[in-house]
Amino acid sequence: MAGPNDIYVTLTRYIFSEYSSSTTVEVINETRSTVTCLCFFQSSKMTRGRLGKGFMGPLLVADMVVYLIILALASWSLNNYIDGQQSHPHLGGNSATNYMLLMALLAGTTGAVSIIVGLAHFLSWSVSSMAAAISTAAIARAFTGLAFGLAWKEIKLGGRRGKRLQTLEVLIIVSTLIHLLYILLLHAGHFNQKYGPYYGERRPQDIGEGPSHEARKSTGNEPNQPDA
Incomplete structure (x- = not known):
């Protein structure tokens, strides 16, 4: 199973190739936090x-x-x-x-x-x-x-x-x-x-906050198009 660093490197390369430099740093920071939290949740689920x-x-x-x-x-x-x-x-x-x-x-x-x-x-x-x-x-x-x-x-x-x-x-x-x-x-x-598991257990999306609303709004669903 790929570790947090491998996933982070892959996503970083994708972000650099798809998004403009004005939003790249913010998206990378949010993505790294999310990947780390999700990998921690998966690891704890396997041993829980x-x-x-x-x-x-x-x-x-x-x-x-x-x-x-x-x-x-x-x-x-x-x-x-x-x-x-x-x-x-x-x-x-x-x-x-x-x-x-x-x-x-x-x-x-x-x-x-x-x-x-x-x-x-x-x-x-x-x-x-x-x-x-x-x-x-x-x-x-x-x-x-x-x-x-x-x-x-x-x-x-x-x-x-x-x-x-x-x-x-x-x-x-x-x-x-x-x-x-x-x-x-x-x-x-x-x-x-x-x-074992229990009611009220936090889901993976609750553990990592994920990309902020501003980052999602600035990036949108499509990569930014270069100015003509």
Whole structure:
């Protein structure tokens, strides 16, 4: 990646060749300040939040695996319930099972979608992608919380519950904890920048002031034409 000096030299040559001498010095000074600030922002962005990003990668993988298994088990169980096969050796259940399966299916679907958005945020690691990741994660957390409550009610009511139904209950409880950690990690940058981006972070155009209004007005969009 080109450094500030390389970019500055290239822009200086362009300015000398395109603009008149009356505005060259002012434009060069403004350009040098802008290039230095932008390069500093890019460098700080590359090193920012490495600790949080290191935690988020494995957490996303674990959360995705759990949600996909929940989605598979809930789909299979609900399909058997619709077909009237509640007496299946791996199924069983009680009066709370129907509601729990519906919520588990919604939790698995929204959870998998939120992890996909989270992977996009993991790759871009910016404030704009963080907003989408937090929004989808909050929706998935709401459905997962509802499924958790119904799974706990199903466990409390007892009765015969097959191995797959018991596995689904355990995974719903596990996903509730993992997804909560994921949401906390998304917000960790608000407390310490080494954990990731945060709302209110300054954009590159806010760090460097760039060419002043007078310089832009004097240069315009086209180079000055020599007098006839």
